[in-house]
Amino acid sequence: SERRKHSGDGGLAGWFRRRVDVAPLIALVRRKDVPIHPFSWIYTLGDVLVFLLALQAVGGSLLVFYYQPTEAAAHASIGRIMTEVPYGWLFRSIHVWGASLLIFFAGLHLVSVAFARAYRRPRELVWISGVLMLFAVMAAGFSGYLLPWNELSYYATRVGTQIPGKLPVVGPFLVRALRGGDQLTGDTITRFFAAHVMLVPATLGLLLGLHVLVSRVRGVSLPPGMRRRDVRDYRPFFSEFLLIDAILCLVLLGVVVTLAVIWPAAVGVAADPLKPAPEGIRPEWYFLFLFQVLKVLPDWAGLTLFGLLAIGLVLLPFLDRRAQRGQNSPALTFVFLFLLACATVLQAVAWIAPGPRHPPERLVSPTWSLSRGLVSLALVWAVIGLVLYPLWRLLIENTRLRRLRAGVSGDAG
Secondary structure, three states: OHHOOOOOOHHHHHHHEEEEEEEEHHHHHHHOOEEEEOOOHHHHHHHHHHHHHHHHHHHHHHHHHOOOOOOHHHHHHHHHHHOOOOEEEEEHHHHHHHHHHHHHHHHHHHHHHHHHOOOOOOHHHHHHHHHHHHHHHHHHEEEEHHOOOHHHHHHHHHHHHHHHOOOOOOOOHHHHHOOOOOOOHHHHHHHHHHHHHHHHHHHHHHHHHHHHHHHHOOOOOOOOOOHHHEEEEEEEEHHHHHHHHHHHHHHHHHHHHHHHHHHHOOOOEOOOOOOOOOOOOOOOHHHHHHHHHHHHOOOHHHHHHHHHHHHHHHHHHHHHHHHHHHOOHHHHHHHHHHHHHHHHHHHHHHOOOOOOOOOOOOOOOOOOOOOHHHHHHHHHHHHHHHHHHHHHHHHHHHHHHHHHHHHHHEEEE
């Protein structure tokens, strides 16, 4: 009977299936249907983030081959990547721009899920793992910021690592643990490099696995107040919605490459700990509003506020009682909007604040030129367009066939 059961199940795939029963896993993955309504775009953000994480992993792995995490060689190795390694300037620029887009879409995903109340029971673990992933992504941005060892990254990291020192009792210990001593040295680069390429990616991988598993088991949810009758359609994930994700990711890849070609990543001036900090030093844009808060509030108040916000984000599913009953919470919505408005205003104030700017030194390959880059971009977008068209046609055809089958089934019923 066993032989008859597997008759015709030959080849390597058949050999594997006979030893590992993946049918339950495939059934779990395939059962996901995505509701289509005016806010369905929020369901694409998670898959966009997975794509950006994969892009960062690939680009970072290539850069590791040439980067040297020592005080004497870090900045020079970045210069070689940008000038001597074939297409090194492009891969590093993609990595830098990809990091910014990753944090932007992670924040957008968090805000959209919060407003949709998609953290309500039984999806608490999806929310908690997602918030922890956001913290890990921010940690990746902070740890990677120091690695070029230029003036901007050196002094911004020095300020950033001073912040935990304001905590009572454990503050000085945390500063020394982060820096590997009392000052930023080669030991700091080694620690940040290890965190950036090993500790943070491993943590992200574990959290991502949990996040995807729980979200697949529980499926997607409708925003509070939306009824089943408000849903226009249900798209199967693997025959239709995955194609939408693929189209969006291809377009996003083109955007990242375009940004990298037109605005290559800066190398900056090599850090000199003996020189005074240049004017205009500021962190990356995704830390600007935190930087501005610490300028407005006393250190203890800013740290307390950040701690309360972090704890509140993690515990939000248990604090929002009305969402558990499928109801909107006007008070919580007001708090969301107030915090979002404050962060936006602080970000804008820090961005447009008058004063000197520390000019970055742009150093790229001698073969790079904007005109040549634009020609290459035209070719890149042409290739993307050639791939997008059949994907779009396949999406339309799959949708037509599904509706046709549904109509036939309805007539038969």
